[in-house]
Amino acid sequence: MTDSVPAVVWLRQDLRLTDNTALHAACQAHRNVTLVFTATPQQWEQHAMSASQQALILCQLRALNIAAAALGITLHIQSCSTYTDAADWLAQWCRQHKTPAVYANNQYGLNEQRRDLRFAAILPDTCRFYTFDDSVLLPPGGVSTQQGGIYKVFTPFRRAFLNILMQTTVRVLPAPKAQGAPVTPADTGLTAQEHPLFPSGEDTALQRLADFCQRDAADYREQRDFPALSGTSQLSAYLATGIISVRQCLSTLRLNFPMVADEPESGGYTWLSELIWREFYIHQLALNPDLSRHRPMQRWTESIIWSPDSDALTAWQQGKTGFPIVDAAMRQLNETGWMHNRLRMITASFLVKDLLIDWRRGEHYFMSRLVDGEFAANNGGWQWAASTGHDSVPYFRIFNPVTQGKRFDPDGSFIRRWLPELAAVPVKYIHTPHEWADKNQYALNYPHPMVDHSMARIRAIEAYETARHTAIKDDGR
Secondary structure, three states, X not given: OEOOOOEEEEEOOOOOOOOOHHHHHHHHHEOOEEEEEEEOHHHHXXXXXXXXXXXXXXXXXXXXXXXXXXXXXXXXEEEOOOHHXXXXXXXXXXXXXXXXXXXXXXXXXXXXXXXXXHHHHHOOOOOEEEEEOOOOOOOOOOOOOOOOOOOOOHHHHHHHHHHHHOOOOOXXXXXXXXXXXXXXXXXXXXXXXXXXXXXXXXXXXXXXXXXXXXXXXXXXXXXXXXXXXXXXXXXXXHHHHOOOXXXXXXXXXXXXXXXXXXXXXXXXXXXXXXXXXXXXXXXXXXXXXXXXXXXOOOHHHHHOOOXXXXXXXXXXXXXXXXXXXXXXXXXXXXXXXXXXXXXXXXHHHHHHHHOOOOHHXXXXXXXXXXXXXXXXXXXXXXXXXXXXXOOOOOOOOOOOHHHHHHHHOOOOHHHHHHOHHHOOOOHHHOOXXXXXXXXXXXXXXXXXXXXXXXXXXXXXXXXXXXXXXHHHHHHOO
16 A cells, blocks of 8 residues: 555545445545545536536535545545646646646546546656446447447347356445545635435435335336326435445345346336346447537438527427427426436437427537436437437437326326416316316417427428438448
């Protein structure tokens, strides 16, 4: 163990002391470590990071600062405009402080990879840079087809993933031991309000994880699609910011469902599948730089002619489409920074298929609002809904927003929570409120449906088929 100058642990989306691979490795090799976090507000803005996620990060840094100080570990927070600035600043810091090594956990977006390559290139020869695959259960590239390629369909990916995972020791690493007497927490100067749905703190997140696995996971398969129920884990923001790790999720799940991988009909397995979907999208992002360039996986869909209707986009963003389940979902997003997963699919399908608006505009809006925004999962979900990604919904399968509302919010409980202007509408008509209002000559302060879904469906299918034929013709030149 090295005794001299502290090594640096460069924190990113891994804002925790427990089960932090880079931190654990640094503490194994060095007697003293310093935590460094580089805030990059200009880069965050370019990546459309929401204000709510930025606030969660700042609140977690405050908590982390206090917890680390109790172990004699100092946290240094430096504001840099961009990733390039962050790489340059930290390299200079390492020169000035004669830092022996920097430890960091990998991020897989193109800008993040370029940042780390730049940092490694300008580090002094006396400083080593170690990186780790921490935010995933299995490293990107570790699950490949028999031909050595990337899986493009989820089900065989999950099968191969589980085969490897069951043969892999997944260990939750302990928090570092105290490296000396407690130190006074640094004055971070951070001011941010706690999120009402996702309060900061490792203990808070771990308790929520334990409660979910012990109490709710068994019913997850039956309840997860109904937004009026508390049927989801409510852990997504903690995973997105690294307040908890995916290994902690798997470990706690296994404590409650020891045979989870062999019980495909169970709620535990269904939640495990959601964790593997997250891995599927991260693996795709890491191995396909074009995703970071906002290109579709299905290249023929680049020929789709999207609607430029900015008023329609605004109506969708504000929850004023005239389709109650869509509008309730968008208002939930706008007010809380979170949206139920089933509703993410419904609202995305509506924007892309009913309004024929480019999926990238919806993807950007979600990232700008979501407290749990992760580029890989958000991009993957939007490409799934838009039929532009691998293993996405076929372009001719288009969600009917009224049918979806009736199926997943049958009595309108969720809709009434977010659309108080529909309070007088009977349950029978809650998904088609103007039908009731017209029959009863009631002046409803709610917009009429902005499109005829059946006509919009035909238009969308024609747009996709035209694009496919155009791409085929162009390829044949």
